[in-house]
Amino acid sequence: MLTANTTVGDVVLQNLTLARGPNSVNAVAQFDPNGSEAGKQLLASFLGGQNASVNIQGFNGSTNIVSLNGGLSQIRLGSTLPGLQSKLVNSTNLVVLPDTAATSIAQTYVTINNPFSAGLNIVKINAAVTYSGMPVGNIIVDISSNPIVVSGKASASSSALPITLNVDPTAIALLLRENAQNSGLDLKPLDGLLNMGGIKIGDTSVTPSTDLFKGFDLVSFVQKAMANLRIDLVMEATVGIGQYSTLLAYNQSSIPCKTDESVSRLIPIVGQPIVQRIINEATLAFTSVQIESATASSFKAQLVGSIDNTGPIAALIQFTAPVAVSWKGRKLGTLTMTPIQTTPDQASAINTNSDFTVTDESAMADFTAFMLGNDGFEWQIEASGLNVTALSYSFTGLTMSKADAVAIKTFALPSNDAAGGITMSVTISLKNPSNVGVALNVLSFDSYLGNVFIGPLGM
Numbered sequence: 001m002l003t004a005n006t007t008v009g010d011v012v013l014q015n016l017t018l019a020r021g022p023n024s025v026n027a028v029a030q031f032d033p034n035g036s037e038a039g040k041q042l043l044a045s046f047l048g049g050q051n052a053s054v055n056i057q058g059f060n061g062s063t064n065i066v067s068l069n070g071g072l073s074q075i076r077l078g079s080t081l082p083g084l085q086s087k088l089v090n091s092t093n094l095v096v097l098p099d100t101a102a103t104s105i106a107q108t109y110v111t112i113n114n115p116f117s118a119g120l121n122i123v124k125i126n127a128a129v130t131y132s133g134m135p136v137g138n139i140i141v142d143i144s145s146n147p148i149v150v151s152g153k154a155s156a157s158s159s160a161l162p163i164t165l166n167v168d169p170t171a172i173a174l175l176l177r178e179n180a181q182n183s184g185l186d187l188k189p190l191d192g193l194l195n196m197g198g199i200k201i202g203d204t205s206v207t208p209s210t211d212l213f214k215g216f217d218l219v220s221f222v223q224k225a226m227a228n229l230r231i232d233l234v235m236e237a238t239v240g241i242g243q244y245s246t247l248l249a250y251n252q253s254s255i256p257c258k259t260d261e262s263v264s265r266l267i268p269i270v271g272q273p274i275v276q277r278i279i280n281e282a283t284l285a286f287t288s289v290q291i292e293s294a295t296a297s298s299f300k301a302q303l304v305g306s307i308d309n310t311g312p313i314a315a316l317i318q319f320t321a322p323v324a325v326s327w328k329g330r331k332l333g334t335l336t337m338t339p340i341q342t343t344p345d346q347a348s349a350i351n352t353n354s355d356f357t358v359t360d361e362s363a364m365a366d367f368t369a370f371m372l373g374n375d376g377f378e379w380q381i382e383a384s385g386l387n388v389t390a391l392s393y394s395f396t397g398l399t400m401s402k403a404d405a406v407a408i409k410t411f412a413l414p415s416n417d418a419a420g421g422i423t424m425s426v427t428i429s430l431k432n433p434s435n436v437g438v439a440l441n442v443l444s445f446d447s448y449l450g451n452v453f454i455g456p457l458g459m
Contacts, residue, residue, distance in 0.1 A: 001029050002055045006038035011056050027056070034246050042081070044249045047115070049083040084115050089233060090155055091256045094163075096265040101272075104167045107160040108139065114150035118242030122148040122158075127235035129163065131175055136231060137165040147240075173270045174201050180225035189216040196311060197274030210312045210344040218271070218391040219264045226266075229257040267393055275388050275395045279317075283308045284381065284402040286350070296361055298333075301354045307340055308347035315342045315390040322357070323383040323400075327370075330363040337383070378403055 001009045009031040016025060033039035045052040058075035062068075093109040100106045114120040123144040129136040141161055150156040166172075173194055180187060191202035192212045206212070232253045239248050286305035293300045307317075322334035338352045358364045371377050386398040 001031070002057055003042045003052060004038045006036050008032065008036060008039035008042055040247065040249060043246070044251075045083060046081060047084055047088050047248070047250055048252065049085060049087070051083050052081045054079045054081045086113055086115055087252055087255075088113055088115070088250060089252050089255050091258060092231065093258045093260075094229070094263065095160070095260065096262040098265065100165065100265055101167065101268045104164050106137070106163050106165050108163045109160060110148070110158045111155060112148055112150050112158070113155045114152060116241055117152045118244075119152055119240075120148075120150040121240035122150075122237050123240065124238035125161070125235065126237070127233055130232045130234070131229075132178065132232075134171060134174065135166045136171075136175065137163045139163045139235075167269050169270050169273055170199055170201060172266055173199050176222060176225055176266070176270070177202055179229055180221070183225050183228055185221060185225055189213055190221065193218075193271070193274060197270075197277055199270070199274075208312050213313050213344075213391065216391055218267060218393050220392070222264050222267055223259070223261060226259045226263045229259060230254045231257045264393070268395060271393065272395055272398070275315075275390065276398055278311050278313075278315075279386070279388070279398060279400055282310045282402075284400075286379075291356075296358070298355065298357050301335065301356045303350060303352050303354055305350045306347040307342060307350060310342040310344075310348070312344045313390050314344050315388050316340070317342065318387040318389075319383055320385040320387060321383075322355075323381050325356070326380040326382070327363065327367045327377065330366075331360055332364050332367055333358040333360070335381075 001007070001011050009029050012028045012030065013025055014028070031039070031042075033043040042052050042054070056075070056077040056079060058073040060069055060073045062072040062075070090111040090113050092111070095107040095109075097103075097106055112120070112122065124142050125139050127139040129139065139161055143158075143161070146159060148156065148158045177187065177190060177194075180190060187202060188206050189212055191204075191206040192208040194200070194202055195204060195206055196208050233251065233255055235248075235250045235252075237248045237250065239246060284305070284307050286303050288304045290302040290304075291299050292302070317340040319337040319339070322336050325332050325335050334357050336355045338354070340348065340350060342348045367377070381400065381402045383400040385396075386400055388395045388398055
């Protein structure tokens with residue numbers, strides 16, 4: 001038996017009897033795909049549903065009857081090996097793991113149809129998964145310790161197989177958008193989000209607006225879009241067909257890939273950069289800070305201000321850890337922040353009571369002296385581990401980096417002080433030009449007349 005002018009096996013005609021005229025006979029082929037590349041290609045074509053040309057050719061030794069060898073060796077029969085009509089891969093399942101966005105590793109389950117009468121064992125897989133020519137992922141696994149076992153003329157599913165996904169944000173966005181389009185979903189909200197994040201793969205004319213995102217549920221959209229995913233497979237697999245082992249090259253297109261609710265875990269791959277960009281472009285300003293219950297290591301702070309330029313989507317910003325506060329490159333301490341609810345296309349007010357923990361008393365003293373003597377100052381606020389909930393999804397692990405005299409009026413010496421010296425009553429006016437108020441239980445000053453020290457003052 002030959003294909004592409006290469007011998008790939010033997011054809012045996014048992015108890016052949018030839019009558020005059022045309023004869024229909026049954027032949028048994030002993031096929032050895034491992035013997036040549038042509039043999040491997042013939043097997044791949046058969047499993048891939050492609051018809052292949054096969055020639056049956058006599059040779060000097062076709063029979064042990066010497067007188068017939070000469071004639072039988074001249075036999076040349078053309079034939080076609082019809083491709084398998086059923087598909088080797090029936091379907092796949094994709095499960096996105098909680099850490100897939102960070103590790104690129106997801107899980108897939110594969111259902112295999114065995115077209116052979118003998119059992120089929122798959123022990124190694126090296127497969128590239130694509131969608132419309134775009135790389136989706138790779139399955140490279142040795143499962144010899146737990147092979148996929150399929151009985152003859154039956155089907156069976158694999159255990160969970162690791163697949164390394166292509167987690168490039170643009171690739172995931174394109175996969176999502178094309179499947180959403182195939183599912184007949186409204187693409188404008190998605191295009192608006194992608195345009196906000198600078199991912200230019202859809203309709204770039206869509207302008208993000210409050211009305212565009214009204215009622216838009218991102219989780220539901222993604223699950224509906226990916227429900228009808230179909231993928232293409234280019235695979236090499238080490239298989240056992242009965243007792244025969246071979247390396248099988250196989251291609252199959254439009255394989256159903258079932259997804260479940262875990263597919264929404266792909267959202268951060270595309271959405272995280274978009275939300276982070278919105279945070280980066282937002283402005284955070286405090287118009288006043290009221291300090292109370294101050295000690296050397298901490299104080300209470302009432303913060304009044306606003307956050308603006310957060311875009312057309314309402315969001316809840318939650319701080320999972322205290323934010324770091326610095327001034328002129330020196331870290332003053334950490335500040336707790338309550339959640340901030342943003343309003344689409346409007347500045348959102350902030351009015352919250354916070355706890356400030358001083359980490360550098362020297363820096364804090366310098367800052368206090370500066371803020372009481374000036375009408376403005378700038379804080380640098382650094383936050384990590386932010387959670388932002390928007391469009392029914394919570395994005396985690398985000399970051400934020402944002403940059404925000406004494407006159408004596410009356411003087412009296414009413415009496416001698418029992419401890420020595422003179423009891424002095426002074427009415428003073430403290431002018432605070434900054435936007436920071438301070439409430440202290442005890443405040444002490446030293447009083448001078450010119451350069452002469454008069455004594456301590458207590459309030």
